[in-house]
Amino acid sequence: MSGKMKIATIVAGVAVVVVLTLVFPPFRTYQLATVGAYLCVTAGLTVLTGLNGQLSLGHGALMATGAYTLALSVNAGWPLTAAFAAALVVTTVIGGVVGLAAARLRGPYLAGLTLAVAVVVPAITSTFDGTFNSDQGLSVALEPPPGTVTVEQWQAWLAWGAALIVLVLLQLLIGGRFGRELKAVRDDETAARLAGVGVARTQVLAFVVSAACAGIGGALFAVLAQSVSPGAFPLSLSLFLVMAIVIGGLGSLAGAAWGAVLLVALPALAHTVTEGIDAQRLEGNLPLALFGVTLIVVMLAAPGGIAALRPFKRSPFKRSPFTKAGLRPLRKRSKA
Amino acid sequence: MPHQPPSDGLILHDISVRFGGLTALEGVSLRVPPGRTVGVIGPNGAGKTTLFNVVCGFVAPTSGQLTLDGRPLRPRPHQLKKRGIARTLQGVGLFPSLTVLENVLVGESDRDRAEATLERCGAASYRDEKPAALPYAIRKRVALARALVTDPRLLLLDEPAGGLGVQEIEELGELITGLSCSVLLVEHHMDLVMTVCDEILVLDFGKPVAHGTPDEIRTDEAVADAYLGAAA
Numbered sequence: 375m376s377g378k379m380k381i382a383t384i385v386a387g388v389a390v391v392v393v394l395t396l397v398f399p400p401f402r403t404y405q406l407a408t409v410g411a412y413l414c415v416t417a418g419l420t421v422l423t424g425l426n427g428q429l430s431l432g433h434g435a436l437m438a439t440g441a442y443t444l445a446l447s448v449n450a451g452w453p454l455t456a457a458f459a460a461a462l463v464v465t466t467v468i469g470g471v472v473g474l475a476a477a478r479l480r481g482p483y484l485a486g487l488t489l490a491v492a493v494v495v496p497a498i499t500s501t502f503d504g505t506f507n508s509d510q511g512l513s514v515a516l517e518p519p520p521g522t523v524t525v526e527q528w529q530a531w532l533a534w535g536a537a538l539i540v541l542v543l544l545q546l547l548i549g550g551r552f553g554r555e556l557k558a559v560r561d562d563e564t565a566a567r568l569a570g571v572g573v574a575r576t577q578v579l580a581f582v583v584s585a586a587c588a589g590i591g592g593a594l595f596a597v598l599a600q601s602v603s604p605g606a607f608p609l610s611l612s613l614f615l616v617m618a619i620v621i622g623g624l625g626s627l628a629g630a631a632w633g634a635v636l637l638v639a640l641p642a643l644a645h646t647v648t649e650g651i652d653a654q655r656l657e658g659n660l661p662l663a664l665f666g667v668t669l670i671v672v673m674l675a676a677p678g679g680i681a682a683l684r685p686f687k688r689s690p691f692k693r694s695p696f697t698k699a700g701l702r703p704l705r706k707r708s709k710a
Numbered sequence: 711m712p713h714q715p716p717s718d719g720l721i722l723h724d725i726s727v728r729f730g731g732l733t734a735l736e737g738v739s740l741r742v743p744p745g746r747t748v749g750v751i752g753p754n755g756a757g758k759t760t761l762f763n764v765v766c767g768f769v770a771p772t773s774g775q776l777t778l779d780g781r782p783l784r785p786r787p788h789q790l791k792k793r794g795i796a797r798t799l800q801g802v803g804l805f806p807s808l809t810v811l812e813n814v815l816v817g818e819s820d821r822d823r824a825e826a827t828l829e830r831c832g833a834a835s836y837r838d839e840k841p842a843a844l845p846y847a848i849r850k851r852v853a854l855a856r857a858l859v860t861d862p863r864l865l866l867l868d869e870p871a872g873g874l875g876v877q878e879i880e881e882l883g884e885l886i887t888g889l890s891c892s893v894l895l896v897e898h899h900m901d902l903v904m905t906v907c908d909e910i911l912v913l914d915f916g917k918p919v920a921h922g923t924p925d926e927i928r929t930d931e932a933v934a935d936a937y938l939g940a941a942a
């Protein structure tokens with residue numbers, strides 16, 4: 375698919391979601407809004423982890439940073455757009471700082487650093503009680519939506535409007551030179567350097583971009599829940615985010631979209647199951663178990679993730695060694 | 711006639727490199743004049759790749775100086791392109807997740823130039839393939855294209871003939887001879903070295919043991935010793 379086609383697909387997808395918000399009941403619309411918020415985060419994370427090969431276990435904390443920044447700004451009387459801008463700026467700066475350190479680290483050390491971020495940020499909220507109100511967190515007072523629009527619709531449009539901007543910008547970014555450099559650095563740092571790519575610069579940029587996306591996603595969560603608290607951004611959230619992009623298909627925005635859907639669908643499924651069998655005690659752990667099982671099943675059945683599956687495209691002949699040669703020219707022509 | 715600034719190519723002056731207790735290079739001096747091809751040969755572990763790493767800035771010399779066209783060279787790998795230096799890696803060193811064309815585009819984002827360079831290296835018909843799908847010889851050509859696309863003044867080739875067949879090495883030789891830039895060539899394949907190089911430096915355990923034209927090197931006793939010593 376060409377870059378233009380991908381952007382058209384993104385726009386069409388978001389348009390479909392907006393139509394759904396007009397017909398869905400409020401609860402489903404709210405779930406759609408949550409998918410949109412998650413999508414901002416997973417899209418940024420898959421650029422960092424999938425395309426650039428930097429594992430982050432701290433993106434839940436970056437979401438928390440965005441959420442708290444939005445809450446504090448809104449409560450200080452700032453308009454919503456300014457509060458989003460503040461969330462974007464703060465998480466971008468933090469992403470830059472973490473990214474600078476991350477660019478010097480590899481593999482398990484990098485994971486350790488980002489894990490530390492995931493642990494430290496909630497600790498900050500409980501240390502500075504006066505500002506962050508500790509475990510209770512902050513409520514976010516939002517103005518009522520205009521006209522006959524329901525709160526859920528308004529939230530969904532906000533979330534998907536943001537997701538649209540994030541996805542289009544990311545697609546433009548990764549569809550060109552920067553995308554090649556991200557992959558080149560991930561594949562072979564030495565060769566990338568020799569080809570003139572600034573490896574550290576690329577890695578820091580990837581971190582900044584994905585932190586900004588996580589900040590926007592976190593800010594959206596504050597708007598959706600109309601509150602923020604440390605409990606909304608536990609360490610497990612960061613793990614879920616990573617699992618979601620792997621299951622969805624690492625390194626592709628379509629995979630990030632699948633991941634965002636799973637982040638909403640699997641906990642909802644867990645909730646339904648525990649309610650059905652009347653086992654409330656299970657509820658806390660069941661989503662994690664479901665994610666784990668899904669991860670294993672998907673990795674066995676489709677190592678490239680859900681987005682890499684092509685159930686409708688695969689010709690039954692394509693896998694046969696006898697017809698492969700015959701199919702090749704067809705494929706080439708379609709690409710030219 | 712446009713004024714040509716005086717340029718005297720790459721000069722290595724008395725370069726030594728130590729890794730802890732191991733002396734990888736000792737007192738190596740070498741000049742690569744503009745447009746010439748200089749070979750560096752020697753047994754495994756002689757320090758040939760280390761010499762390239764010094765020129766590229768991956769390894770800081772323990773002592774010695776580098777100059778490029780009269781100016782001191784303090785190389786940083788990702789800035790080599792700006793100074794007109796390109797290098798291929800021992801082995802292949804392509805980016806496996808990028809197509810052939812994308813691999814070349816990492817070095818130079820001008821699409822026309824990338825495609826022209828692939829054409830010149832005989833890999834244009836594979837532009838949309840991933841490296842893993844290609845025969846080794848084609849991968850080597852793509853790696854060469856990725857280095858050449860930056861239009862370097864100095865090209866460092868680390869064992870470009872490794873793993874190639876006789877016919878392919880012959881074609882490679884023609885390609886190298888046809889280049890207008892200076893070339894520093896590390897190679898084990900003697901026929902290739904002897905045909906394309908204007909002069910040759912022989913290293914053994916990091917020390918220069920001989921330096922001269924191909925004919926001089928062919929008959930040099932120290933060279934025979936170094937190679938026989940390594941073989942024994």
Ligand SMILES: Nc1ncnc2c1ncn2[C@@H]1O[C@H](COP(=O)(O)OP(=O)(O)OP(=O)(O)O)[C@@H](O)[C@H]1O
Nearest residue numbers: 729732734752753754755756757758759760761800
């Ligand atoms: N970064 C490094 N740290 C420590 N030792 C190194 C390093 N790079 C190279 N060496 C050592 O320096 C010596 C020279 O290595 P080098 O790779 O330059 O040899 P070479 O001539 O390229 O050999 P080959 O023909 O096998 O490629 C070897 O003993 C090698 O183990």
Ligand SMILES: [Mg+2]
Nearest residue numbers: 758759760800
């Ligand atoms: Mg070597």
